[in-house]
Amino acid sequence: MSLRFVFLVLAALFTAFTLEHLPMPELLDWLQPRWVNLLVMILVLHQPRIFGLWLAWPLGLLLDIEHGVPLGLNVSILLIQVFILQLTHRRLVLFHFIQQMLLVFLLVALGQVIHYWALMLMTGASNPVLLWQPALVSALLWPWVYGLAHLLVTRMRTP
Numbered sequence: 001m002s003l004r005f006v007f008l009v010l011a012a013l014f015t016a017f018t019l020e021h022l023p024m025p026e027l028l029d030w031l032q033p034r035w036v037n038l039l040v041m042i043l044v045l046h047q048p049r050i051f052g053l054w055l056a057w058p059l060g061l062l063l064d065i066e067h068g069v070p071l072g073l074n075v076s077i078l079l080i081q082v083f084i085l086q087l088t089h090r091r092l093v094l095f096h097f098i099q100q101m102l103l104v105f106l107l108v109a110l111g112q113v114i115h116y117w118a119l120m121l122m123t124g125a126s127n128p129v130l131l132w133q134p135a136l137v138s139a140l141l142w143p144w145v146y147g148l149a150h151l152l153v154t155r156m157r158t159p
Contacts, residue, residue: 005156012039013059021066033138034108036063040078041104042149044085045092056082073118077111097143105139 016039024032036059043051060075067074084107085092092100112131 002156008152008156009043017062017066020063030133031137032134033141034111034134037078037081037108037111038104038138038141038145040082041085041107042145044082045089045146046149046153048086048089052086053079053082069115069119070122073115076118077114080114081107081111097146100146101139101142104142105135108138109135 013036016035019035020032022032040051040055040059043055056078057075060073060078061071063074063078064071088103092103095103109132112135116131
């Protein structure tokens with residue numbers, strides 16, 4: 001792993017966390033995708049031996065701190081998502097992009113449902129939470145993000 005690759009991953013993580021916390025107008029707030037989850041999926045798909053379950057711990061804790069939720073909630077969500085991705089990563093690379101979009105939708109929706117249930121059990125308040133919109137927007141952005149990451153990885157490999 002070269003120094004350029006490490007710098008690229010750190011810059012992508014910084015950008016994903018910045019976009020995750022980017023304030024949007026109230027009208028467009030439901031269009032906010034899960035940027036960190038998309039980046040974790042990209043990293044696990046492109047380098048499954050380097051980026052595995054260990055990646056979920058620090059990124060999940062940073063997301064917990066950034067969103068102000070109980071510690072460990074985003075860690076468990078990312079652990080489940082990375083585990084499912086590692087189980088299906090060989091088949092997912094061969095999938096058509098529409099099938100990949102469906103899997104991204106299901107993974108992000110699963111994370112949203114776990115987030116909602118955990119907060120409902122911990123706080124007892126059932127505040128309405130955006131369950132399907134972040135998953136739908138993340139799935140719609142998947143081909144663009146995947147294509148951009150594939151282009152960057154191929155450019156990094158060529159001298």
